Amino acid sequence: MAVQLLQEVSTRLPLSTTHDKPLAKSACTVCGLGSRNLYGITPTRLRNFPSLTVSTSEYLPTRKCLPRDVIRADMGTEESRRIPRVLTVAGSDSGAGAGIQADMKACGALGVYCTTAITAVTAQNTVGVQGIHEVPADFVASQVKSVLLDIGADVVKTGMLPSVEIIRSLCDILRTYPVKGLVVDPVLISTSGDELAGPAILDALRDDLFPLADLVTPNLPEASAIIGGDPVTTVAEMREAAEAIHQLGPRYVLVKGGHLPGTNTLIDVLYDGVEWHELPGSRIETRNTHGTGCTLASSIAAELAKGQSMLPAVLASKRYLKDVLEENATLKIGEGKQGPVNHLFKLSDWEKSSTQSKFRPESLLLYAVTDSSMNKTWGRSTSEAVRAAIEGGATIVQIREKEADTGEFLQEAETSLKVARDYGIPLLINDRIDIAIACDADGVHLGQSDLPVARARAILGPGKIIGVSCKTPEQAEKAWKDGADYVGSGGVYPTNTKKDNKTIGIEGLREVCYGSPIPVVAIGGISGANAAEVMAYPRPENLKGVAVVSAFFNQPDVKKATAAVKSVVEECLKDVSVPNTSS
Ligand SMILES: Nc1ncnc2c1ncn2[C@@H]1O[C@H](COP(=O)(O)OP(=O)(O)OP(=O)(O)O)[C@@H](O)[C@H]1O
Numbered sequence: 257m258a259v260q261l262l263q264e265v266s267t268r269l270p271l272s273t274t275h276d277k278p279l280a281k282s283a284c285t286v287c288g289l290g291s292r293n294l295y296g297i298t299p300t301r302l303r304n305f306p307s308l309t310v311s312t313s314e315y316l317p318t319r320k321c322l323p324r325d326v327i328r329a330d331m332g333t334e335e336s337r338r339i340p341r342v343l344t345v346a347g348s349d350s351g352a353g354a355g356i357q358a359d360m361k362a363c364g365a366l367g368v369y370c371t372t373a374i375t376a377v378t379a380q381n382t383v384g385v386q387g388i389h390e391v392p393a394d395f396v397a398s399q400v401k402s403v404l405l406d407i408g409a410d411v412v413k414t415g416m417l418p419s420v421e422i423i424r425s426l427c428d429i430l431r432t433y434p435v436k437g438l439v440v441d442p443v444l445i446s447t448s449g450d451e452l453a454g455p456a457i458l459d460a461l462r463d464d465l466f467p468l469a470d471l472v473t474p475n476l477p478e479a480s481a482i483i484g485g486d487p488v489t490t491v492a493e494m495r496e497a498a499e500a501i502h503q504l505g506p507r508y509v510l511v512k513g514g515h516l517p518g519t520n521t522l523i524d525v526l527y528d529g530v531e532w533h534e535l536p537g538s539r540i541e542t543r544n545t546h547g548t549g550c551t552l553a554s555s556i557a558a559e560l561a562k563g564q565s566m567l568p569a570v571l572a573s574k575r576y577l578k579d580v581l582e583e584n585a586t587l588k589i590g591e592g593k594q595g596p597v598n599h600l601f602k603l604s605d606w607e608k609s610s611t612q613s614k615f616r617p618e619s620l621l622l623y624a625v626t627d628s629s630m631n632k633t634w635g636r637s638t639s640e641a642v643r644a645a646i647e648g649g650a651t652i653v654q655i656r657e658k659e660a661d662t663g664e665f666l667q668e669a670e671t672s673l674k675v676a677r678d679y680g681i682p683l684l685i686n687d688r689i690d691i692a693i694a695c696d697a698d699g700v701h702l703g704q705s706d707l708p709v710a711r712a713r714a715i716l717g718p719g720k721i722i723g724v725s726c727k728t729p730e731q732a733e734k735a736w737k738d739g740a741d742y743v744g745s746g747g748v749y750p751t752n753t754k755k756d757n758k759t760i761g762i763e764g765l766r767e768v769c770y771g772s773p774i775p776v777v778a779i780g781g782i783s784g785a786n787a788a789e790v791m792a793y794p795r796p797e798n799l800k801g802v803a804v805v806s807a808f809f810n811q812p813d814v815k816k817a818t819a820a821v822k823s824v825v826e827e828c829l830k831d832v833s834v835p836n837t838s839s
């Protein structure tokens with residue numbers, strides 16, 4: 257439906273005109289009120305609001321008069337892909353939980369490109385605010401224009417606006433270069449109790465910025481300050497405050513309940529002038545809440561920039577914030593009372609994304625390879641077999657499953673992994689990289705006909721262990737080049753475990769060792785009876801141990817059988833291990 261201005265206004269209205277004292281001449285068809293907060297119509301403005309018909313007027317009424325859901329993400333074409341964009345006009349928080357840093361990280365986490373105009377640089381940490389260095393208004397304006405005139409923004413989000421001049425010049429720019437959405441977080445006081453913007457800015461917020469806003473997001477103290485000091489400490493008072501703030505011209509008001517006293521349920525109140533939404537959420541027990549407000553507002557801006565309408569954007573942002581608070585509930589950053597929000601927790605799981613390989617060559621000493629049919633014969637589950645082998649002294653475990661379907665294999669791997677983790681022993685998966693990823697195992701062991709090692713390394717990253725079966729020095733050299741951590745070489749002796757497996761003997765094993773730049777574990781028919789021969793001194797320096805199947809798992813007592821082989825291997829290590837790398 258077209259929205260028409262009742263009135264043609266050829267000159268700018270006098271600045272004294274307010275909603276409280278409507279000028280008949282500037283009354284708007286939608287809300288019936290006049291406003292001094294009119295902003296200019298430009299070709300961009302008209303493109304953004306195609307349903308608007310504006311005669312020859314230069315001005316539009318306040319934001320709340322516009323039709324809803326006008327923000328549309330322009331995703332461009334295949335040749336020229338677009339990304340939703342948010343411009344944040346806010347202060348820098350050196351502690352990086354709030355401010356510009358929160359905005360950039362929250363937008364990034366939600367897939368939106370975030371540009372910045374910095375209004376102040378604060379020295380801030382988990383204790384409080386130690387200093388504020390304000391950026392001059394004209395330089396804030398330069399930053400905003402640099403962004404809007406080139407990159408553009410679907411939504412502008414404001415945070416800390418420390419001076420009236422900054423607010424006024426921002427409003428001037430937004431009237432000249434309108435954006436599709438404006439989210440205003442009226443930052444006044446940090447949660448540590450430090451003033452970030454004085455009460456002097458209240459008039460400028462109320463009179464100039466709010467009427468341009470799609471959403472204003474005060475917390476309880478801010479809501480109280482905006483409406484003139486009346487207390488806002490209950491949901492009923494939050495509704496009254498939202499109503500009063502809505503009268504100032506924004507399209508929506510979200511009064512945030514993070515400061516609601518003594519409840520387990522935190523309620524945020526969203527109001528659009530007609531409908532109320534009380535949005536509940538459980539209070540999460542954590543000290544890391546520094547920046548929740550900035551995070552919520554910038555997430556909403558990001559969702560709006562993607563094309564969401566207001567209520568779903570708010571709900572999605574609350575969900576994101578809940579995940580962030582829950583995932584980082586016990587994180588310890590800083591020594592002060594309030595820790596920062598950790599927005600990029602999904603990317604910053606440094607333990608998982610470690611570039612350091614967990615592989616230690618010594619772990620190859622006593623390598624247990626499970627065999628599903630043997631475990632079945634002896635009536636044990638894979639994880640029981642794994643526990644027994646580890647208790648007997650196995651230093652690394654590989655799950656080799658040739659019968660179970662994928663779901664069962666995964667379950668076996670998951671329960672075995674729990675056992676191995678309890679003992680701090682690495683656990684690898686034979687062949688199935690998908691299972692290894694699904695259960696977050698420590699790595700995989702691949703055969704010559706499995707997924708190529710280089711591909712496996714590309715998929716698993718540097719932090720996982722990759723072993724490769726090799727029968728020749730050439731294969732071992734290639735495994736190393738492709739990124740493997742160790743080589744499994746054999747069969748050293750004939751074995752029934754692997755059908756049609758060529759036996760390479762001790763000689764073949766040693767050849768592989770001499771040609772292999774990476775550690776080697778011997779495999780194939782190894783037991784307590786022959787392990788000493790395999791590990792006999794002098795031996796190649798990189799021959800690190802023996803891998804055993806039947807001599808562990810085709811036995812009545814796995815723990816005892818493992819311990820028996822272990823004592824043989826350990827005995828061999830007692831021989832002075834002067835490296836012998838000559839052939
Ligand atoms: N402990 C908590 N558990 C769950 N949600 C919380 C918690 N603290 C705050 N929130 C939520 O975070 C959002 C921000 O609210 P809050 O009132 O804390 O903002 P704020 O005071 O502006 O934050 P800040 O100034 O520290 O950035 C709201 O949706 C609120 O319900």
Ligand SMILES: Cc1ncc(CO)c(N)n1
Pocket residue numbers: 346347348349354355356378380415416443445446447452546547548549550
């Ligand atoms: C820079 C900055 N903006 C906003 C807040 C509110 O949390 C803060 N603490 N610091």
Ligand SMILES: [Mg+2]
Pocket residue numbers: 443475549550
């Ligand atoms: Mg806040």
